Amino acid sequence: MIDVTASEERESDARVKANVVRLAAAQALTGANSAVIFATGSIVGATLAPSISLATVPLSMYVLGMAAGTLPTGAISRTYGRRVAFMIGTGLGAITGVLGAYAILHATFWLFCCATFLGGLYGSVAQSYRFAAADGASAGYRPRAVSWVMAGGVFAGVLGPQLVQWTMDLWPPYLFAFSFVVQAAVALVAMAILAGVDAPRPAAADLHGGRPLLEIVRQPRFIAAALCGVIAYPMMNLVMTSAPLAMKMCGLTVSDSNFGIQWHIVAMYGPSFITGSLIARFGAPLIVALGLTLEAVAATIGLTGITAPHFWATLMVLGVGWNFGFIGASALVLETHQPQEKNKVQAFNDFLVFGMMAIGSFASGQLLANFGWNAVNLVVYPPVVLGLIVLALTSFARRRARLADIDEFPEPSL
Numbered sequence: 001m002i003d004v005t006a007s008e009e010r011e012s013d014a015r016v017k018a019n020v021v022r023l024a025a026a027q028a029l030t031g032a033n034s035a036v037i038f039a040t041g042s043i044v045g046a047t048l049a050p051s052i053s054l055a056t057v058p059l060s061m062y063v064l065g066m067a068a069g070t071l072p073t074g075a076i077s078r079t080y081g082r083r084v085a086f087m088i089g090t091g092l093g094a095i096t097g098v099l100g101a102y103a104i105l106h107a108t109f110w111l112f113c114c115a116t117f118l119g120g121l122y123g124s125v126a127q128s129y130r131f132a133a134a135d136g137a138s139a140g141y142r143p144r145a146v147s148w149v150m151a152g153g154v155f156a157g158v159l160g161p162q163l164v165q166w167t168m169d170l171w172p173p174y175l176f177a178f179s180f181v182v183q184a185a186v187a188l189v190a191m192a193i194l195a196g197v198d199a200p201r202p203a204a205a206d207l208h209g210g211r212p213l214l215e216i217v218r219q220p221r222f223i224a225a226a227l228c229g230v231i232a233y234p235m236m237n238l239v240m241t242s243a244p245l246a247m248k249m250c251g252l253t254v255s256d257s258n259f260g261i262q263w264h265i266v267a268m269y270g271p272s273f274i275t276g277s278l279i280a281r282f283g284a285p286l287i288v289a290l291g292l293t294l295e296a297v298a299a300t301i302g303l304t305g306i307t308a309p310h311f312w313a314t315l316m317v318l319g320v321g322w323n324f325g326f327i328g329a330s331a332l333v334l335e336t337h338q339p340q341e342k343n344k345v346q347a348f349n350d351f352l353v354f355g356m357m358a359i360g361s362f363a364s365g366q367l368l369a370n371f372g373w374n375a376v377n378l379v380v381y382p383p384v385v386l387g388l389i390v391l392a393l394t395s396f397a398r399r400r401a402r403l404a405d406i407d408e409f410p411e412p413s414l
Helices: 006-048 055-078 082-105 109-126 129-134 142-153 153-167 177-194 215-218 220-249 254-268 272-282 284-303 308-334 339-371 374-380 383-406
Strands: none
Touching: 006 055, 006 082, 006 129, 006 142, 006 153, 006 177, 006 220, 055 082, 055 109, 055 153, 055 220, 055 339, 082 109, 082 177, 109 339, 129 142, 129 308, 142 153, 142 272, 142 308, 142 339, 153 177, 153 254, 153 272, 215 220, 215 339, 220 254, 220 284, 220 339, 220 374, 220 383, 254 308, 272 284, 272 308, 284 308, 284 374, 284 383, 308 383, 339 374
16 A cells, blocks of 8 residues: 655645535535425325325435435446536436425425435435545544534524425415425525535546455445444434424424424534544444434433423434434444445445335334324334444454454564
């Protein structure tokens, strides 16, 4: 391996920091787009769907779009560079807003589902922002780059629900129609910001380099990282997508729901200002374990009551748990591949995460409609326990391996 000088490393980190600013801004705007969908999707779905059990299908279509878009995003980024993928994604985000507004105006449920699916494709591109921030960064700066980009979501938590609050009644009697028009405009602003990201097209030598994907994903480290991501994100999504409709079913207002989603998103991204430093100090496995545990705590709060404060506390603790669990799992994924392998490995990891999210999202509506809010929370416990066990076993195995290496090559005596 070629040694990288300290000056070259500093220069590379300076370029990365410039990208991080743009990517964090784009994360805020893209997060606002997804916040509009999550805050309105199940309510619009309940209004337009032929059955209340189909109310969360628009949100499930969003997640399905995220799953469907991950592998194409990786392929486009690998062949043409990340910036091309970003432009395509934001274009789809603009179409999402226009099509969503049209579907509400014409009371067309399946067209609204198509709009949220396109929004999911946009979201799948946005998921690569965190990995793009780490491109070219030194090993010590990578967790911080990832977490700072994710911190852009704090502003999404404020901006998205407020956009809904300010615009939901501006096109009477079509509730939320103008919210989607504004969403389209926000996506175009994100496009302009991302156009300045320094993300050159990959070198020809990198297109066919690296190990086969199967060899990489069979590593115990990758299995543990992917499994924790598959648990942290889908479990959070299961509870979050059910919460607005559950609050409505419990007699709470749309404003209560918007407030809960707003602070949930702030809790999702707010800790990102320190998550990278926590990972650098304590290690990713410990932070992931803390995140999964907090998700279980959130489910426990959800089981204790159905007042607005109970829902709000559930969503806020759930958001913090997701932050630690998902960013920690992303940092673990970065340890499993070489630079020329990044796009295919990262895309495959996200495909696993959002594929499982899609399955969970389609099940959430049926789960809530047929078994209630308590059942949604109870489902969280078994996957969290599984993730903690696998994480502990993998960490123990790595520690034993390191100790074996030390024993095999002892320090020479003086």
